[in-house]
Amino acid sequence: MAWWEDEKPSLADQLADSSRPTRSASRYTTDHSRSWGSLPLWLLLGTAITAVGGAVLWLAQSAVTVCLGVTVLALGLFYLSQYGVLAFYVLQVGRLRDRRTAAALAHEPAPALTDDDVRQFHVPVRPSFAGPARLGLLDPGEGPTPPAMRVARIVGGSCTAVFMVGAVATIVAGWASRS
Numbered sequence: 001m002a003w004w005e006d007e008k009p010s011l012a013d014q015l016a017d018s019s020r021p022t023r024s025a026s027r028y029t030t031d032h033s034r035s036w037g038s039l040p041l042w043l044l045l046g047t048a049i050t051a052v053g054g055a056v057l058w059l060a061q062s063a064v065t066v067c068l069g070v071t072v073l074a075l076g077l078f079y080l081s082q083y084g085v086l087a088f089y090v091l092q093v094g095r096l097r098d099r100r101t102a103a104a105l106a107h108e109p110a111p112a113l114t115d116d117d118v119r120q121f122h123v124p125v126r127p128s129f130a131g132p133a134r135l136g137l138l139d140p141g142e143g144p145t146p147p148a149m150r151v152a153r154i155v156g157g158s159c160t161a162v163f164m165v166g167a168v169a170t171i172v173a174g175w176a177s178r179s
Contacts (some may be wrong), residue, residue, distance in 0.1 A: 028142045032122035039087050042123075047065045063173040069168030078159035082123045085152035089118045117143035153177025 053073030060066040098113035104110070120141030137156045138149055145153075 003022040028116060028120055030141060031119045032141065033090075033093075033119045035122065036090050039083055039090060042079060042083040043087060044077050046083060048076070050076030052076070064170060064176065064177055067166055067170040067173050071170055074159045074162035074166055076155050077165065079151050081159065085139055085148050086121055086123060088148060089121055089146070093118050113144060113146055119143075120150070139146055139154060 049072060053069050053071075053076050055069075056065055057069030060069050078083055092114045096111070097115060097120060099111050100114040100116070117140075120143035121138065122141060123138050124136035137153045137160075140146075140149060
């Protein structure tokens, strides 16, 4: 037996090792939580656009302004539905982490939705300098799709359809009003 195998770690070393924060390995390869800091700005943008759309609808006196109001309102509701649901799950991360940790300590299976799952959720945005600008529906990434996210995806898809139809209707109504 070698001399270094006889040494036992001191109590101070054992305490230092046990007090270090440990994070269990996630089963996912990506983590979108670094973009959560921008959530309040996206929600504020959605609220402002929704308010503008509502104001345009309230003051609408022609078919063009009604179509424009509906189009802007749909865009604002899209932002609110996508980023609002994402914020809802982000606010639950601490509770979900505690539930996952408690299940691990009790040697039980992990809950159906964990904090690692929520770290996968994101609204895919591709800025215009990286090609054509694109804003997608709330995406679960590699994680499961909880019920509120399914509803947000339906609402977001509906708002996108209303936005597209409203944009075309605004152009057609504007063209028809000039004729």
